[in-house]
Amino acid sequence: MTKVYGTGTYDFKRHRVAEYPLADKPLESKPGSNLPSSITLSEIQHDRLTKIAEESWIKTGGEMPEKPFDPEVVKEIYATELKVVSGRKPVPLQRVMVLEVSQYLENYLWPNFDPETATFEHVMSMILMINEKFRENVAAWICFHDNEDLFKKFLQKVLRLKEGRDLTIAEKTNYLVFMINAFQSLEDAVVNETVLSLAGLQSWHSLSYGRFQMELCLQPDLIKKWKRLSKKWAAEAMSKGEQFDPSSSPEANFVRSLIEEFVEVLDHGVFSDEGDDTAGFQLVDDSSVLYCERFMEFLIDMLNQLPTRRYLRPLVADIAVVAKCRLSVLYKHEKGKLFAQLVDLLQFYEKFEIKDHDGTQLTDDEALQFHYDRFMAFQLLAFKKIPKLRDVALANIGSVHKSSDLRRRLSALSLEDLRDVVCSKLKLVSRNDPWADNKDFLTEVVVSSFEKQQSQKEAINALPLYPNEQIMWDESVIPSINYSGEGCLALPKLNLQFLTLHDYLLRNFNLFRLESTYEIREDIQEAVPHLLAHIDNEGDTAFRGWSRMAVPINGFKIAQVKQPNIGEEKPSSVTAEVTFSIKSYRTQIRSEWNSLKEHDVLFLLCIRPSFEPLGAEEADKATVPQRLGLQYVRGCEVIEIRDEEGNLMNDFSGKVKRDEWKPPKGEMRTVTVALDAAQYHIDVTDIAEKGAEDVYGTFNVLMRRKPKENNFKAILESIRDLMNEYCIVPEWLHNVFLGYGNPSAAQWPNMPNLLKTVDFKDTFLDANHLSESFPDYEVSFVNSDGGEVLDPRPPFRITLPKTLKGNANALSGNKISEINPADNADMVDVSPKEKLIVEAYTPPDPGPYPQDQPKQNSVKFTPTQVGAIISGIQPGLTMVVGPPGTGKTDTAVQILNVLYHNCPSQRTLIITHSNQALNDLFEKIMERDVPARYLLRLGQGEQELATDLDFSRQGRVNAMLVRRL
Structure with a gap:
């Protein structure tokens, strides 16, 4: 076993982690x-x-x-x-x-x-x-x-x-x-x-002729482009006095030559032909393994960006890189675990549900229809030209499109027949491919091309949100030691560009899931040793010590397993009851366990220590789970907690009225928890099919975490819910969000459906303030009838022009102006100023009493701040940046105030980085002319608001009921 290092205090630079433990012996160093x-x-x-x-x-x-x-x-x-x-x-x-x-x-x-x-x-x-x-x-x-x-x-x-x-x-x-x-x-x-x-259309010169024909048939629009570029390349060669040979240019051969070099190393460089690899490691060339891992990283990077994916994916498919990797010895070797994970990631991106040439994401129905059309074309070909596959041609697709069914049907073909089908009829690989004489390879190519792939939505919904013991100590994705940058990890990268919104969310989902797994692993390694687990005289696990964050379980039982939803295999919900005692804890720790409430995340552990303590040498060689005696880890979410008499504790749903709350009785606590339905389905399936142990009958420790660090489940659930939706980002933001197009296209002047006339309410203190805010315009004050107003008073309605003239502090698009304003200080603008129509109107009389008067803004906004307010109330993307004390919060509050009065039927969601920032915004909004009944403050930070009003969900409902009475 390898020695695992770095299991101490948490490192906030956790993205700098490596996939390999430190070498037992230092390598020989060179002089100096x-x-x-x-x-x-x-x-x-x-x-x-x-x-x-x-x-x-x-x-x-x-x-x-x-x-x-x-x-x-x-x-x-x-x-x-x-x-x-x-x-x-x-x-x-x-x-x-x-x-x-x-x-x-x-x-x-x-x-x-x-x-x-x-x-x-x-x-x-x-x-x-x-x-x-x-x-x-x-x-x-x-x-x-x-x-x-x-x-x-x-x-x-x-x-x-x-x-x-x-x-x-x-x-x-x-x-x-x-x-x-x-x-x-x-x-x-x-x-x-x-x-x-290197990733352009010219790389298709290195495609096999059959694959080239097939790609042009699938994309007929490229035929004209190909002919036009061929003429251009020929003209460039003639101008240089060279013979036109497109296959000799680096652009045509570079990627293919790299792939062929990789396949050569994978076949002959990783393992030595001499000797017997009895130990499984002696004959492995570590440097070749690293090269193979790096090459997988290279291909993954090529396929997860649209500019490089568009023309290189057919090349990767033509050489059948994934099939060759999956059939290689390294893929199944113990030292090839990271390589195998990278191959699986490459296969995922090769089959990604997207139209390569326009970047449109395929819906589930479109992806399924594409699969059916492709398989039906294969059946038609088999019916016409492959008599031995007549049963495949006549069968319904659902009975033959699984991997096992296809392999069984293809096994009836001889090597020569299968080569003819794959290379000549289907044109999936070239007949000159060195692997074309390998029947397993040819079968793998056909199966990977026509088998039914699990949809991305199904895959993400079937993935457990809580980590288990297998992923928690997988060194290839969550290493324990610092990352030096010399190797790679089986992790998605956060680039500047993403294939689709689903791709962006999926990468963040996986990375955040692994990041939270690392933190949970550190908490387990800190809490479990304090319990001092041992085997008692009856052969059961007992605990001599105690831990603040972990408590032995007195009882565990599955309470309810509901039927799956239509179209799903996993149960719709799984609930269980966990009983534990807080008798051995002092008052402060008891109160922490008594503070458990709905939606808190807990972890169920199975601890089975060894009969005899591990020696120093054995402990060094053992893995962390072996040293801790940790067998299983499962996550769960609190539904409710009851005391020894069955009374409900910490209920915020209204089942128990606040005046009826009582201190908890006794020392036994029963927690009803919701288990992960996806993980439960996996465990039950393993019990039925593989005879695995019943995990849920072995739990003996319940672990909690600090509440501030334990919100990962809600975040992962939110990301997963977003991935189950299609229209979650406006059309104008989509391309900018994914890293394509011009960022200025998302600015408000380029948006449709703009607000032509905006009621600015109390934004401007007086007419002079308004005129100063638009120095590039000739402001004309009119009344509701269109007549000129000599003594205008706020509030004002402004008819905005399509494009406002910018000031020196604003940037146009993503270009920085190279003109120095100081150079033009002496220049006089003689061009006539454009008119800005401003309507001064009299607001409705709120009432005769002072308390009826609406609260007014007292901040004199600068022209730059007024420009930010105009941009904020219009559709489009607005970013307000500035150092502390420059009025960003006041500007944001005024945007919200104007937006509410101009679009009263719309809902505005405010998200901040902290409770303090949100409360600051909230308190300033309350001071404006926005009725309290339209304000709702979510989260625990609502208790910190400096107000007597209750803006929580329950408080808003009570306020509405009071209005009805």
Whole structure:
């Protein structure tokens, strides 16, 4: 067993975690590389590389050393310090860190880069330094912006780096990591132009002829584009005096050559052909495993962004990468667990429910119809040209579209017949593919193409919200040690672009679920050891100690399992009753357990310690669950809690009136909890099909968590509910939200259905204030009849023009103005000002008494704040940014006030980052002309409001009942 490190205090930088435990023995270091993981300034100053840097490129007194550039220095540094011959790590991390501190890239490699004379070592050194900048999360491309043309030539040099040269597996990995970083930097215009050409339509030159025909048939609109681009490519070749050979360009072959190189490593590089792998690890090449994992990360990145997915997904399908990976030895090997998870993630994105060429998300019905149409085409082909599959052609789709059914039917075909079906008739892979003689591979290709896939909605609804013991200690997704950036994880990335809104939500769902799992794991590892579990004389688990956050269970029983909803397999709900005693706790801890209320999340644990305590050596080798004796973990949600006499405690639903609340009786507590129906269905299925142990008869510990850290279930449930809806984001926000299009398209002047005339109520204190707020317009005050008003008084209604002239403080779209306002200070604007029609009207008389007068605004808003108010009340996206004390809260309150009076039938949802911020907004809204009956404050922070009114749900209902009386 491997030793697990880092199970101590919680690290808030938990995204920096790694998938592998520390090596038992340190790797042999090169001369000068005996640096610890954290390098001190003294060690850097006395390092050999620092002395070379001082002689060659470190600036002293603002000037570079007089020593000229020497390519041999680059070669020597690469050969002695950067090149890795063996071992899992593709780069000596500490040596690269020393070079990065000395600004090796900025001061030596890049200033002296010449695309005509640059050596292989020079280019690879630049690749390693760029990768190091990405690993350290610092800006990697800034130094290249001063010479963009030369940088494009550098990228072209990188693309041709492998020509006529065999790279080591470490160099291949570093090269691949560079390409991953480049494709993750599409927001940089210089990088974007070069790398996107590798994922363009020209890459289809490397498709097999059958796949190329099939793709053009599926997308007939691309035929004209293909012909037009072919003429363009031919003309460019003729202008250079070259023969037009599209298959020889890097854009056509780059990705395919990378994939073929990966398949070669997967087949012959991971495992040695010599010897017997009796232990399961000795013959595995760790560096090749890392390369395979990194390549899966590369392909996943290609398929989870629309600009690269559009033309590369057919290429990935043409080579059948997923099928080859699933049939590889590494996929089923113990050291290939992370690789297998990455392959599954790649398969998910390859089959993602989206139209690749326009980015439209498929609904469940559309995805199902697409599957039926595809399978019916296969049946028609089988009926006409494949007599041995006549039974498949005549069967109904529901009886043959499962994986097991398809495999059984395809087993009737010989290898030659199956090859003819897959390569010639279906054109799924090329006949020249080296794997085309493998019957299992051909079967896997057909099955993966035509089997019924579980819909994304079904998959997410079948996923348990609570973590269990299996995922909790899975080192490949929730590692225990700090992440150095040298490997990858089976986790989705939060890019600047997403395929669909569902994709965005799903990535956040998975990441937040794993983040909360890490926190829960830390809480379990902290609470369980204090219980001092042991085996008593009767062979049962007993506890000698006590824990503040965990208590032994006296009884557990399943109370009710309801029938599944229509179309689902899992029960609609599963409830259970848990009984425990708080007798051994002091008063403060008793009150904490007595404070459990509805919707609190608890965890049920099964602890089975070993008969004899583990020795020091055994404890080091054992996993955390083995050391704790932890067998099972299941989550649940509190429905209600009762005392020893059965009285309901902490009920906020109104079942028990507040004046009837009594202190809890006795020391026994019974909690009714809702179990995770999806997890319960999985457990019961395992009991029925695999003869697994009944998990729900083994629980002996109930664990709680701190309330402030225990809201993960509600968040996950909200994200899942959003994924079950289709129209949750306005059309105008959709593309901007996913990272496409121009952000300025979501601004209010570009929106339909604008409010033409807006009643600004008390926004303007007087007519002069209004005129000052629109300095670029000639303000004209009129009455309701259209006549001119000489002495206008607020309130005012303003007829807004389609486009308001911006002021110097506002940005247009996402472009920053390059014009300095000071340069134009002496210029006189002689153009006539546009008229702004303002109607001054008399509001209805509220009544004769002072208390009847509505509360008025006393803040004199600046022109910039008025512009924010106008933008906020119109459809579209508005962001108000400013330092503290600049009136952001007052502006937001005025937006809400004006919005309420202009659109009284609409509901406005306010979300803030804290209760204090929300209460501040709420209290200021109450001071405006907004009736209290229209205000509702959700959450526990309502109790902190400085008001005698009750704005909770129950308080608002009571207020409405009082009005009726």
